[in-house]
Amino acid sequence: MTSALIGASEVARPASPEGRRPRRFRRSTPRNTLTRGAGLGLGIAMIWFSLLVLIPLSAVIAAAGSGGWDRYFSVLRNDQTWAAVTLTVGQAGIVTLVNIVIGTVIAWVLVRDQFWGKRLLDVIIDVPFALPTIVAGLVLLSLYGPNSPLGIHWAFTENAVALALAFVTLPFVVRTVQPVLEELEADVEEAAASLGASRGTILRRIILPSLAPAIAAGAALSFARAISEYGSLVLLSGNRPFETEVVSVRVLTFIENGNNGSAAALASVMLFVALVVIVALDIVQRRVARRG
Amino acid sequence: MSIEVTNVTKKFGDFVALDDVSVSLPTGQLTALLGPSGGGKSTLLRIIAGLDSADSGTINIEGTDATRLPAQKRGVGFVFQHYAVFKHMTVAKNVAFGLEIRKRPKDEVKRRVEELLELVHLSQFSHRLPSQLSGGQRQRMALARALAVEPKVLLLDEPFGALDAKVRKELRDWLRRLHDEVHVTTVFVTHDQEEALEVADEIVVINEGRVEQIGTPDQLYDEPANDFVMGFLGEVTQLGDVRLRPHDIEVAVTPGLAGAIEGTATRVLRVGFEVRVTVATSGGDVTVVLTRTHARQLELVEGTKVWLTAASGATTVPAMVAV
Numbered sequence: 001m002t003s004a005l006i007g008a009s010e011v012a013r014p015a016s017p018e019g020r021r022p023r024r025f026r027r028s029t030p031r032n033t034l035t036r037g038a039g040l041g042l043g044i045a046m047i048w049f050s051l052l053v054l055i056p057l058s059a060v061i062a063a064a065g066s067g068g069w070d071r072y073f074s075v076l077r078n079d080q081t082w083a084a085v086t087l088t089v090g091q092a093g094i095v096t097l098v099n100i101v102i103g104t105v106i107a108w109v110l111v112r113d114q115f116w117g118k119r120l121l122d123v124i125i126d127v128p129f130a131l132p133t134i135v136a137g138l139v140l141l142s143l144y145g146p147n148s149p150l151g152i153h154w155a156f157t158e159n160a161v162a163l164a165l166a167f168v169t170l171p172f173v174v175r176t177v178q179p180v181l182e183e184l185e186a187d188v189e190e191a192a193a194s195l196g197a198s199r200g201t202i203l204r205r206i207i208l209p210s211l212a213p214a215i216a217a218g219a220a221l222s223f224a225r226a227i228s229e230y231g232s233l234v235l236l237s238g239n240r241p242f243e244t245e246v247v248s249v250r251v252l253t254f255i256e257n258g259n260n261g262s263a264a265a266l267a268s269v270m271l272f273v274a275l276v277v278i279v280a281l282d283i284v285q286r287r288v289a290r291r292g
Numbered sequence: 293m294s295i296e297v298t299n300v301t302k303k304f305g306d307f308v309a310l311d312d313v314s315v316s317l318p319t320g321q322l323t324a325l326l327g328p329s330g331g332g333k334s335t336l337l338r339i340i341a342g343l344d345s346a347d348s349g350t351i352n353i354e355g356t357d358a359t360r361l362p363a364q365k366r367g368v369g370f371v372f373q374h375y376a377v378f379k380h381m382t383v384a385k386n387v388a389f390g391l392e393i394r395k396r397p398k399d400e401v402k403r404r405v406e407e408l409l410e411l412v413h414l415s416q417f418s419h420r421l422p423s424q425l426s427g428g429q430r431q432r433m434a435l436a437r438a439l440a441v442e443p444k445v446l447l448l449d450e451p452f453g454a455l456d457a458k459v460r461k462e463l464r465d466w467l468r469r470l471h472d473e474v475h476v477t478t479v480f481v482t483h484d485q486e487e488a489l490e491v492a493d494e495i496v497v498i499n500e501g502r503v504e505q506i507g508t509p510d511q512l513y514d515e516p517a518n519d520f521v522m523g524f525l526g527e528v529t530q531l532g533d534v535r536l537r538p539h540d541i542e543v544a545v546t547p548g549l550a551g552a553i554e555g556t557a558t559r560v561l562r563v564g565f566e567v568r569v570t571v572a573t574s575g576g577d578v579t580v581v582l583t584r585t586h587a588r589q590l591e592l593v594e595g596t597k598v599w600l601t602a603a604s605g606a607t608t609v610p611a612m613v614a615v
Contacts, residue, residue: 190343191376191434193363195390195441205389209380289380 057271064264075265083242084250085266087161089273091246092226095165099222100215103173110174111181129171133231136167140236156238161246164232169225173218180214209289216285220278227270294319294477295340295445300349302335309335310346311501317445317479317494319354322471324492325481328524332501333481337447340479342366354444369438369476373450375430377422383433384409384418390441408436411470428459432466439474448480452487464491485525489513497521514607522609529579530611531600538568538581540606544599545590552599553578560587560594571598 034042064071075081109115110122128136140163144154154160184207192202230248237244247270254263295317302310309332317323325333338344340351342363350359358366378386384405391401409415412432414425422430431451438446451467452460468491471478482488488495489509497504497512497520505517516522519535529538532553544552555573562568567587569580578600582592592598602608 185374185376187372187374187376188378190363191370191372191437192378192389194341194343194366194368194370195393195437196364197389197393198364201393205393206378 060264061268061271063261064268067261067265071261071265072269075262076269080241080245081250081266084245084247085269087158087245088227088247088270091158091161091165092223093277095162095169095226096219096223098166099169099173100219103170103218103222104177104211104215106174107177107181111178125171125174128167128169133168133229134234136232137164137235140164140167140232145236155236156240156244158244160236160238161233161244164236165226165229168229168232169222172222172225173215176214176218176221177211180211184210212285212288216281220281223277223281224274227274294354295479296350296352297336297340298350298352300336300339300346300351302332302339302344302346308501310339313349313498313501313503315496315503315506317477317496319477320475321493322468322478322480322491324488324495325479325498326485326488326495326524327483327498327504329483331499333483333498334449336498337449337479337481340445341368341370341447343370367441367444369441369443369446371431371434371438371446371448371451373453375422375427375434375454377430377434379422382419382421383414383425386422386433387436387440389437394441404440408440411439411473412436426459427455428463431455431463435470439476443476445477445479448478450481450483453482460487467491489525497524499524516607516609519609519611522607527579527581530576531573531578531602532575533611534602534608535611536602536606536608538579540603540608541578541580542601542603543569543580543582543586543590543592544601545592545596547599549599549601552601554597554599557592557594557596557598560592562587567592569598571600573600 076085106125110118110125131139140160141155143150144152144160144163146153146155148154154163188206189202192206197205228248229246230252233239233244233246233249237246239245239249247266251263251266254260254266295315297313297315297317300310300313301308311332313332313336315336325336327333335344339346340353342358342361342365346359350357352358353366353368363370378389381389387405387408388401391404396404405418406415409418412435414429414432414436417425417429417433422433425433435448435451448467452463455463464487467480480491489512492509494506494508495512496506499520505512505521507515512521513525516525519528522528522535527538528535529541531541542549547554553573553575555571555578557569558572558577559570560567561570562584565584567582567584569582569587569592571578571580580600582590590596590598
């Protein structure tokens with residue numbers, strides 16, 4: 001594989017004008033191929049990214065690290081905190097898995113099927129994302145709260161957490177998969193069919209590998225959003241310690257009690273969890289995409 | 293007969309793509325479906341492959357009624373204009389796909405893939421991804437992939453349509469040679485009459501959902517059934533009340549032959565070895581093609597008075613009314 005790639009790039013490379021001295025571009029160190037404009041763009045991007053993300057994030061990690069490993073252990077050893085972490089990561093994981101399936105199905109329906117109200121549905125998909133999260137909580141409370149017309153009383157239970165997370169993360173997988181599905185050429189599936197592949201085989205070996213990167217990207221977004229959710233849970237889950245209290249609420253409690261060090265430690269733990277999940281999703285995605 | 297298409301009609305809404313078409317395509321031959329874009333030839337090919345279904349009529353492939361069979365069960369290899377490669381698979385995996393889903397033994401698949409890549413001259417590219425191949429190479433890969441499952445018939449939909457002129461010509465010659473080697477019944481769709489005349493054993497001319505004529509390239513060129521076929525297979529001009537090829541007109545600079553039509557050369561254009569002359573006659577402009585040498589002998593320049601007659605043995609059809 002690698003050797004084939006190298007071979008290809010060598011074939012593709014146009015004959016270089018040996019006589020002229022290469023100016024901006026030297027083959028021995030092809031790391032910096034930036035033009036002046038691109039350099040400026042990268043500079044602006046990095047400054048912006050640093051001011052918004054990198055520096056504040058480093059500050060949090062520094063704050064958390066100032067207490068040493070002991071701080072981490074004491075924070076995580078606290079039963080209430082540990083319950084919040086497992087609840088958040090567990091429910092976010094479940095919701096992400098649900099999104100992978102349901103989101104892909106919704107995207108499929110929106111792209112491949114023709115039905116009345118399709119355009120409307122296509123617009124409404126974004127509503128959970130667009131609503132202020134506290135309103136999202138309110139919306140769910142009206143149907144699944146104490147006065148539920150369906151008789152489903154999920155408010156202030158673990159189910160409420162999953163429900164709220166599922167609600168706010170619904171659009172992610174749909175919106176990442178949809179454009180990729182639209183770009184898939186119908187003749188590729190027809191080619192597979194004429195070679196004798198059944199509908200299931202085409203889905204498994206042709207369509208799914210093409211969608212895997214998009215599904216993984218949507219799942220990563222969905223998971224990241226789920227572990228950081230706060231607003232929609234405030235009303236719906238009741239923030240009951242050991243039962244429905246999530247990490248973001250726990251962090252707020254630490255801060256309100258003036259325990260900024262513990263808040264930072266817990267925040268950096270969640271940061272690590274998010275990184276692990278995103279990397280894991282990428283690995284799975286590469287496996288699936290290459291499975292064909 | 294390998295493929296029997298009987299009374300096939302297909303409509304897309306109000307548009308009639310195929311209007312009661314019946315064709316028999318013989319076994320082992322290379323047949324071209326030729327016609328202008330939107331004439332229904334691709335639709336016919338897709339119906340034969342089972343990728344579209346006919347509104348009415350039947351399809352019979354190698355003695356089996358295939359009208360209701362899904363594409364998977366027809367034993368048909370299909371090659372698409374835009375290659376339809378499986379982007380995430382290597383060239384070898386692409387070719388192996390049909391065999392793998394048939395659960396053939398691994399070593400058999402490997403051997404067969406090697407054979408096929410050899411056949412389409414892609415052996416050294418087996419580990420590349422399709423995106424690393426040129427258009428012509430991708431199409432050869434698609435052909436190997438279709439041939440891998442040993443189809444009863446091979447169908448190609450404008451196979452060289454997306455390639456540049458030079459590669460198209462190479463692949464055309466190569467397809468002809470490949471067919472002489474493999475002998476699988478092959479049908480290809482094209483709107484390029486040169487391609488059809490050069491490659492095919494037999495040509496089916498399709499226009500506006502109907503079959504205009506079926507015949508060998510020579511038959512079609514020499515004995516066109518109607519004005520459309522004549523016009524589609526080459527340049528046509530009208531002399532008096534017949535239509536004929538511009539190179540089948542005799543030019544004289546003195547009156548003499550009986551029935552000669554008198555005119556004046558209004559435009560003399562040299563293109564390579566030939567000279568294209570536009571002659572204004574009482575019946576309208578006539579295009580005449582001469583060789584450079586011939587035009588020089590006649591000392592033909594703009595403004596020269598000429599007398600035109602149809603050459604003996606010229607292919608002519610009566611002119612359509614009110615053109």
